[in-house]
Amino acid sequence: MSKTVADLPVVPTTRPAALGGLAIAIGGAVLFSTKAIVAKLLYRYHIDAVTLIAFRMLFSLPVFAAVAVWKMRTEPPLAVRDRWRLAGLGLIGYYLSSYLDFLGLQYISVGLERLILFLTPTFVLLITALVFKRRIGRAEWIALALSYCGIVLVFAHDLKGGGGNTVTGSLLVLGSAACYAAYLLGTGEMVRRIGSLRLVAYAMCVSSAACIAQFFILRPASMLVQPLPVYGLSLVNGIFCTIFPVFMTMAAVQRIGATTASQAGMIGPVSTLFLGWALLGEPITTVQLAGTGLVLGGIYLLSKKKTP
Incomplete structure (x- = not known):
């Protein structure tokens, strides 16, 4: 989500304020990555991805809807073309991407899931090269090679224990990363015109409507009745793993810039790896750490090519 706030002006800050911005960026990255841990805990109650994502959006929708209504009342209405484009971006970036991600989490470890999602900047680079004929430089090729070698290393390690499930889960999460990359490319010009907060609020409302509608189409309403821990974990998923990271990332970008905030977000895969070990009992091996x-090295090289 941090890419959608690159339009925000960086406010000159003192060193303590900059450190505060860095702390906010790290906190947002950790919270956003924790959604994989929460999803794994929810799957222990035998709910599926359709139900999980519906509950997530039910708890987060009121906040994003409130922001959307506020923006509708205080800013000029969107052009019809922008409305349709924003609806499409919301379906791709937050509905389909999230759905594929949670589907994939049923089959693979949270560590591998987070690493695959962290490849999103490489998908952006590859799409711009293929579609917009942008030349990929030598340093970027090195970054791509490092990133995908790391994924192959962790994938091969997990494949020994997961077999076909690891392949299925990895492909689903790869689809999620590709969808979010397409969303980022689609929002590049629009976010400068309508603002990141407005765009995210509207897109999340579209996504929420799609997720909730999908639930009622595919599942009986009786599945809304779940054990109490499911509601508690879904509340955590909706508020602490969705709402908070969005606004924390925006605040961090305003303080320290998009590039530094993006680099701080590299703590996400590391935190997921250790949280998976602490809360889910997933092992941490030398191969996983190396991958x-x-x-992280590859994504860091890519981030150095960007401007704040």
Whole structure:
């Protein structure tokens, strides 16, 4: 989500304020990554991805709807073309991407899931090269090679224990990363015209409507009745793993810039790896750490090519 706030002006800050911005960025990255942990805990109650994502959006929708209504009342209405484009971006970036991600989490470890999602900037680079004929430089090729070598290393390690499930889950999460990359490319020009807060609020409302509608089409309403822990974990998923990271990332970008905030977000895969070990009992091996290091190194090289 941090890419949608690159239009926000960076406010000159003192060193303590800059450190505060860095702390906010790290906190947002950790909270956003924690959604994988929460999803794994929810799956223990035998709910599926359709139900999980519906509950997530039910708890987060009121906040995003409130922001959307506020923006509708205080800013000029969107052009019809922008409304349709924003609806499409919301369906791709927050509905389809999230749905594929949660589907994939049923089959793979949270560590591998987070690393695959962290490849989103590489998908953006590859799409711009293929579609917009942008030349990929030598440093970017090195970054891509490092990132994908890291993924292959962790994937091969997990494949020994997961077999076909690891392949299925990895492909679903790869689809999620590709969808979000398409969303980021689609929002590039629009976010400068209508603002990141307005865009995210509207897109999340579209996504929420799609997720909730999908639930009522595919599942009986009786599935809304769940054990109490499901409601508690879904509340955490909706508020602490969705709402908070969005606004924390925006605040961080305003303080320290998009590039620094993006680099701080690299703590996400590392935190997921250790949270998976602490809360889910997923092992941490030397191979996983090596693969994580390669992916982070590659994404760091890519982030250095960007401007704040």
